Amino acid sequence: MYGQEEEGMVKELIKNVFFGLFAVCVFFGAAELACRLKYEPVQHAYDGIFEYDKDKIYRLKSNIQDGWFAGRLVQTNSFGYRDREIPVEKDKNTLRILAIGDSVTFGHGISVDDTYPERLERLLNEKFGRYRFEVINTAVPGNSPFQEYYDLKRGLVFDPDIVIIQFVINDVVEPYKIFRRYGGTGKDYHRVADVPYWHYALSEKSAFYLFLQDIFLKIRFRALTQEDIRDRAVRDEIELGWNAAADEPANSKVQEAWEECFRWLRREFQLCRSRNIPCVLMASPVDFQFLDDSRTYAQKALAKFAAENGVRYVDLLPVMREAARKQIISKYSLNAETGFSELVATHKGDLEEFWRHFFLDYDHYSPRGSGAVAAVLYPVVTDLLKKKGFEM
Numbered sequence: 001m002y003g004q005e006e007e008g009m010v011k012e013l014i015k016n017v018f019f020g021l022f023a024v025c026v027f028f029g030a031a032e033l034a035c036r037l038k039y040e041p042v043q044h045a046y047d048g049i050f051e052y053d054k055d056k057i058y059r060l061k062s063n064i065q066d067g068w069f070a071g072r073l074v075q076t077n078s079f080g081y082r083d084r085e086i087p088v089e090k091d092k093n094t095l096r097i098l099a100i101g102d103s104v105t106f107g108h109g110i111s112v113d114d115t116y117p118e119r120l121e122r123l124l125n126e127k128f129g130r131y132r133f134e135v136i137n138t139a140v141p142g143n144s145p146f147q148e149y150y151d152l153k154r155g156l157v158f159d160p161d162i163v164i165i166q167f168v169i170n171d172v173v174e175p176y177k178i179f180r181r182y183g184g185t186g187k188d189y190h191r192v193a194d195v196p197y198w199h200y201a202l203s204e205k206s207a208f209y210l211f212l213q214d215i216f217l218k219i220r221f222r223a224l225t226q227e228d229i230r231d232r233a234v235r236d237e238i239e240l241g242w243n244a245a246a247d248e249p250a251n252s253k254v255q256e257a258w259e260e261c262f263r264w265l266r267r268e269f270q271l272c273r274s275r276n277i278p279c280v281l282m283a284s285p286v287d288f289q290f291l292d293d294s295r296t297y298a299q300k301a302l303a304k305f306a307a308e309n310g311v312r313y314v315d316l317l318p319v320m321r322e323a324a325r326k327q328i329i330s331k332y333s334l335n336a337e338t339g340f341s342e343l344v345a346t347h348k349g350d351l352e353e354f355w356r357h358f359f360l361d362y363d364h365y366s367p368r369g370s371g372a373v374a375a376v377l378y379p380v381v382t383d384l385l386k387k388k389g390f391e392m
Helices: 004-036 116-127 146-159 170-178 195-204 207-222 226-237 243-245 252-274 296-308 315-334 338-345 347-360 369-385
Strands: 052-054 057-060 067-069 073-075 096-102 133-137 163-165 279-283 312-315
Touching: 004 338, 004 369, 057 133, 057 312, 116 133, 116 369, 146 163, 146 226, 146 252, 163 252, 163 347, 170 243, 170 252, 207 369, 243 296, 279 296, 279 315, 279 369, 312 315, 312 369, 315 338, 315 347, 315 369, 338 347, 347 369
Parallel strands: 096 133, 096 163, 163 279, 279 312
Antiparallel strands: 052 057, 067 073
């Protein structure tokens, strides 16, 4: 008798659970149908060369044939790189260099043949017939260190022999202006919103989810506190932009930005170290630093950080300054010992003209500038390959 009662209770529980689940399904189904009268889920579509990425926020679309960015044709391979198609398997006697970076490495405003990864590849192949060199350009305009970590992680499938990580000072603070996860606006010129993947997927499938999101946003923005407003004002006040990374951090927000930057760079270094891949950290300058040595905190901080982590560091700012110094001394037959700071006072116009030959704007290389960068990287790369046992 006890067994029959227990069996009856189990059947009743199963029936209740079934009807409960049925009621939930009916509720959500009806809610979904009702919400579709006003909200219509659609597949996310992005204009231009960028699309959503669940880890990086945005990436380059793959297999672009006729894209345009910064006035130049952009074509991508099946991996979403501005590069030719690259087989995953590496041929015998092929050496690969993985270039990680932002618009500077991508080649903002110049053709793909004029980017410094392409120039470096040609230079190496011209000098060493023993090996075939492939410099793989994984860069995406606007990349920050946390995004470059994923580019590196994914790029390891190509079995690189060296990794070059390019850095420019807005990498420190740009995330805090743009990405929602760091308190930014959540969207910028890429036109790809910084949202979690579950939000991305649900917003394509469910009108009910779009309705709930709409309600939440209305409540959230009504509940903004004075503390929220003050925090935004602080972020604006300290100018989380180029200047904040050029000078020694004067407040906790900028210090936080540097710590976050170093955290992701350290993860990149650790990835390389785990595969026994030599890593180069290359700091690229911006225009106002060229003439003002007091604005070079970032380069000094990066030099110290690279040394602490056993990573080869290349600072292009002193290289560019020395090239400019020698050129002006030669042009005007000046004393060979004339210092750069003296030339800033006496030949500022010539220095600015020098910058314009090597840069399109405040930080993006001209074709000539890309060639100069390749020439600087060439001995660094060959030295690292020698230390790995390759005959160069």
